Amino acid sequence: MIDARLLRDDPESLREAQRRRGEDPSIVDALVAADERRRSTIAAFEALRSEQKSMGKQVAQAQGEEKQTLLARTKELSAQVKAADAEQTAAGEEFTTLLKALPNPAPDAPPGGEDDFVVLEEVGTPRDFAAEGFTPRDHLELGQLLGAIDVERGAKVSGSRFYFLTGVGAQLELALTQLAMSKAAEWGFTPIIPPALVKPQAMEGTGFLGQAADDVYHLEKDDLYLVGTSEVPLAAYHSDEILDGPRHYAAFSPCFRREAGSHGRDTRGIVRVHWFDKIEMFVYTSLEDSYAQHERILGFEKQWLDLLELPYRVIDVAAGDLGLSAVRKFDCEAWIPTQGKYREVSSASNCTQFQARRLDIRNRLDDGGTEPSATLNGTLCAMPRIIVALLENGQQADGSVRLPAALHPFLGEVLQPVGARA
C-alpha cells in the first residue's frame, strides 16, 4: 500500500497515477473521505478513553457515597468508550481495505496497457534456420527425442500442464540450479530454500490474494497457500521486522499456478505449466537505493542469459500491465524459434515501499527512526522456459542440442537423441 500521507498532501498526484495506469481516479476521492472518517473517529475514541482512564484513578481513591456516584458515571463512560472503539475500528478497516486496493503510482513506466511496452534493447541474433537448411523442431519434440521431457505421463499422473523431466532434462534443471545459485552467491546474494506453503498473511501481505487470487492454489483443510513464486516467502521472511541494512537473497523454490485465466494458451509443451521450479532474486533496501538495485538485478538477469548464450530482448513494461505493487518492471524475453517471437523468461520489479508497508518491514535510520523498506524481485532462472529456450535455440538438424559453454562441465557439449523407447 501507498503512504497514507499522500492522500492528505497530494491527492492530485494519485489521481494522475491512476489515469496513467488506465484506472479509475475517483477511488482516490473515496479514500480521502474514508481517511477523514477514520481520523475523526480516532480522535473521538481517544478523548473518551482518556477521560475514562483519569476517572478510573479517582474511583480507586474514592470512598463510600462518592465512589458510588463516580461508578455510575464511569459505567456510562465505559459503554461510550466501547461504542467509540467499535466505530474507530470499523472506519479504520474500511480505510485500509480501500487503501490496499490502490496500486503503486508508476510515473516512470511507459503509459498504456499490455501492448504498450517499450523495447529497451535486443541482445544476440536469432539463428536463421532456413539458411542453415532445416526446419527447427519445437522444444517438446526435441525434449521427447532427447528423453528429457514427458508430458504424456505428466498428464496421466497429475493432469494437463504437468510434466516429468527425465534423464538429461532432469540433469539440465539440476545443472542450471547449481550454476545459477553459485552465480548468485558470487554476486552477493544469500542462497535460500524457502517453504512453498505459506499462511494467509504471507499471501495477503504480498498482494497475491487481491486480483490474482484465482491463480493461487489453496489448501482449505490447513488454510495454507502454495506459492506462485518465492517472492512470497522472501517478502514475508522479514515481516514485522526492523532491518539494520540491505539484504540480498536468491531462493530456489517450486512455484504453483492455477493458470485460471489462460485456458487454451500455450497448451503444448512446458511453456505454461501449473508447477515449475525457479530461482528468484530478492532485495531489501532503501527507497533511494531501490532504483539502482533495480538496474543491478536487470544486469544480473542479462548476464545469466548471456552466459546461456540465448538471444533475447529487454522490455520496459507499460504502467497498465504492472500489477499492484510494482512501480516499474523490466522483462527479459528469450527468442523462441518455433514461435517466431520473444517470450518472457524473467522479470525484474521494483515495488518501492509498497509491499513493505503491508508486511511491516522497516529500515533502521541513522537518526534512530525507521522507514518502510523498499523491496525488489527478479527472476534468475525459471526452469521450464529456460529449458525451452536452450533446446530450441541450440538444436541441430539431427535433433541433437548444442549446449552453452557454461553448461559443458555439467552435461557435456551436446545432448544426443536417445531414439525411440517405451
Next chain:
RNA sequence: GGAGAUGUCGCAUAGUGGCCUAGUGCGCCCGCCUGCUAAGCGGGUUGAGGGUUAAACCUCUCGCGGGUUCAAAUCCCGCCAUCUCCGCCA
C-alpha cells in the same frame, strides 16, 4: 496426534485487579568527572497512531485475538510460537 511447561522493553528478570506513567540489572547512547583506560555520577534508551507550523499533549502496544470489570501485564476463553516427554515419520 497425546501430556506438561513457558511467552513482560535489545538481553536477563520483578510484577496475582487501581500506588504500573511497567520497576531493577546488563547492554547501548549523551553528558559530567577523570594523565589514559576502568570505575563513579547524572540523564536517555520498544514501536505505532492521533494531534500541532513546530511543540506540548493524547491513545494504543506485556505472544496474538476475544471476554469479564468502572478499571486487566494480572482473571476467563480461543489461537499461535517455543521447550520437555510420549507416539508417528523422512
